[in-house]
Amino acid sequence: MTKSIMIVGVGGQGSLLASNLLGKLLLSEGYDVKVSEVHGMSQRGGSVVTYVRFGDKVYSPIIEEGSADFVVSFEKLEAGRWAPFLKEGGTIITNTQQIDPMPVVTGAAEYPEAILEELRGKVKVDALDALTLAEEAGSSKAVNIVLMGRLAKYLGIPYEKWEEALRVVVKPRFIEMNIKALSLGYNYSE
Template identity: 40%
Template sequence: MSDTKNVILAGVGGQGTILISKIMTNGLIRAGYDVKQSEIHGMAQRGGSVSTQVRWGSRVYGPVFGEGEADILIALERMEAVRYAPFLKPTGIAVINDYAMDTLTTASGLEEYPAGCVEAMQKEFATIVLNAEEIAAELGNPKCMNVVQFGACCDVLGTPEIDWEEVVAETVPEKFRELNRKAFRAGRAAAKEKAQA
């Protein structure tokens, strides 16, 4: 039986989805896992959907998996959580940033942003929901929202042997290390608090 784990990360262009997958990949490789990563940028420059897939285990044969195969979905935006929900196994876990970003069509008034995205996910899957943007803003920089979100998901990755905070610090530019350490810790603490509630 395969020990491969599959994670899909989803967000909107500019949210830092690819940075999170890079942090994850760096940590897993250093821990000795065979790791494969793929990226789908979409219309990233225009606020379009962005997703990446990360797979790891003792032996991984390809970077891409299909619908119903993800163990974990990490969504940086709530509508993106719903968009990529078909990739989750029924037993999968969704880590959702309760945050909405206007798309081109919603910003222009051509369509309305859908209501009930988080609630729909909670009905179908085990979820961890937090407002990473709010937490990042409290730290003084909303741009570290992605690392807050990564902190929230790190315990469900099932890799306690990896010092994820150190991996974050080594992956981000030096001038942002302390901010991202704080962001990681804040996200991890928020997820633990939600789990105990």
């Protein structure tokens, strides 16, 4: 059975590192894996989405409406944008951090402050302040790894394997900080 995970957020939040981590982990677990990203415009602060699919045999690299087992959102309103991609019984894991998009900055639109309340009424939502946890780990840039740590709670792959994969994908001098970020996300409780 193919599992589908979406990683969504804002350009510059490190979704590429998160998907590389997942890819490495799933490959070492012996799964067939496909990871799909759109490059090019991602540095410009736009909405970015990465698809990760794994199983015995994966065909399509993309995920569409009603098909994702997990939507991992690095920013609050992005969880709302991509929630329709969740399948029945799927879970949203989201950072509660707000990053105003340009239409909100210019006053053309309102930031949907209460978006998670609506989502909670419809699907399972696991929300955490990943920015604060990342800062606790030592860098505001580790939001991506905090959320991967949270995802680790659900995938059923031994936690040590996540640590092993993380050591491969991050630069040596950032390993300890990222290991801490992973553990803070994994062990977070409300």
